Amino acid sequence: MAKQPARQSDKFSFDVSRCLICSARNLNMCGALEPEELAKLSGMARCETFGSGDVLFHEGDKATSVYNITDGAVRLSTTLKSGRRQVIGFLFSGDFIGFSDRNEYPWTGEAVRGAKVCRFSRGDLTRATQELPKIEHRLLEMASADISAAQDHITMLGQSSAAEKLSAFLVMLSRKAATRGGSGNPVHLPMTREDIADYLGMAFETISRCFARLESEGLITVESIRVIRINDMDALADFSDSR
Amino acid sequence: MAKQPARQSDKFSFDVSRCLICSARNLNMCGALEPEELAKLSGMARCETFGSGDVLFHEGDKATSVYNITDGAVRLSTTLKSGRRQVIGFLFSGDFIGFSDRNEYPWTGEAVRGAKVCRFSRGDLTRATQELPKIEHRLLEMASADISAAQDHITMLGQSSAAEKLSAFLVMLSRKAATRGGSGNPVHLPMTREDIADYLGMAFETISRCFARLESEGLITVESIRVIRINDMDALADFSDSR
DNA sequence: CCCTCGCGTTGACACAGGTCAAGAAAAAGA
DNA sequence: TCTTTTTCTTGACCTGTGTCAACGCGAGGG
Structure with missing residues (x-):
């Protein structure tokens, strides 16, 4: 706390x-x-x-x-x-x-x-x-x-599955980092799994499982607990279905 | 359409x-x-x-x-x-x-x-x-x-159960109507069950079931398909748990 | 007036994701 | 460094809500 x-x-x-x-x-x-x-x-x-x-x-x-x-x-x-x-x-x-x-x-x-x-x-x-x-x-x-941004958050919470939400979250963080001058990939996560869970309206265990699933499908590589490489940005954005 | x-x-x-x-x-x-x-x-x-x-x-x-x-x-x-x-x-x-x-x-x-x-x-x-x-x-x-308002919508979508969402929706409509000069009770719904469902991120069948449940618990009375009486505003707001 | 069609309700069933629990891995502190 | 605490992962199980289907109702048109 x-x-x-x-x-x-x-x-x-x-x-x-x-x-x-x-x-x-x-x-x-x-x-x-x-x-x-x-x-x-x-x-x-x-x-x-x-x-x-x-x-x-x-x-x-x-x-x-x-x-x-x-x-x-x-x-x-x-x-x-x-x-x-x-x-x-x-x-x-x-x-x-x-x-x-x-x-x-x-x-x-x-x-x-x-x-x-x-x-x-x-x-x-x-x-x-x-x-x-x-x-x-x-x-x-x-x-x-x-x-x-809030309306995009609403649409994600209302209409996306767990894995789609996490994908959209990673794509958003990557784009935000790019706006601030970085490459945006890999994505650095300063927050915990629980923080992400409470942002996406799901349980933190589900966040863990979705990271594992996205990695097993080749969309991302979990380089370390707080560093996520997006292997195919377009594919991940497409998977997230968030327009 | x-x-x-x-x-x-x-x-x-x-x-x-x-x-x-x-x-x-x-x-x-x-x-x-x-x-x-x-x-x-x-x-x-x-x-x-x-x-x-x-x-x-x-x-x-x-x-x-x-x-x-x-x-x-x-x-x-x-x-x-x-x-x-x-x-x-x-x-x-x-x-x-x-x-x-x-x-x-x-x-x-x-x-x-x-x-x-x-x-x-x-x-x-x-x-x-x-x-x-x-x-x-x-x-x-x-x-x-x-x-x-968007942030309240986010919190509702992320953290509330189906019945809580519908309660919060009714309380919100009632307050909006009151702002516009009406009594805010009963609540008049110009939109369909499907519209409400797509606003709350749920299936329209679940909206129907939640109306039935809130009515059976005495919180509301469905006076007609588009007119909902809130029997106890404080109890409904409390049930919705939306601060 | 009756017919039609969109909208709403209800039931049966399935499954995504929540919950609980145990243990591993990191991080923090000593 | 070692210990303690926090965070993360994974498994087993359960439940709320989605999906599919059947039917009822009521508004609008002929």
């Missing part, structure tokens, strides 16, 4: 020069701004580093901050009264946490194996968007992308 | 006066504007009426328009290569269609039993938002609400 409270070392404001060389910049809201404008945002940002399993915020906490992920991975999840957990998403460098119409966080955010983030207070960001409407335009683009 | 091409009677520009008395206004993006500003938008809008099963647009069509629903219900769905269909959502008066990061519609939009919409060209709306940043602010709020 998650450690509590969050460990937060390396906490300081940004100098704009750090923002200018930020590898996440072109993927997140900062990419919409010119260097002079970026200075306004950088003054509001707080850089924070989290260790494996550290909690950024709990479901139900007052939603006072929003986050740009700059390194590592963050897991968003909700837990039902019955104790079952749904992992809503895994966020990586360039991703944004904060789209919600509620005053409390509707999910818990935890660093998967460590993460770096850039934190803004909601109030500061609201003020910045009033001065720089470009930010809101970019946020709307990002929110639209999140909606598309 | 859906009729094609769409039947579109009653096609004309709005006079602002019509917008001022529009019952959907306070729920959609128009609610962000003063009467003078609203006139700018109303000049771009085209009012369209669709009959039962009529197609507004097909998955894959060039996404040239966005829509405000003003009456009736619209079903958004995607169909996989395998032929399985996922219903992404049912939209009612006050809802907006158009959040997507893709150039083609990622879903098919069809009137469930008839619908009235207010259509804008994407280009017109983009120009309007440049002049009136308020619109973009309101759209971001609406997109955030859509993200929250």
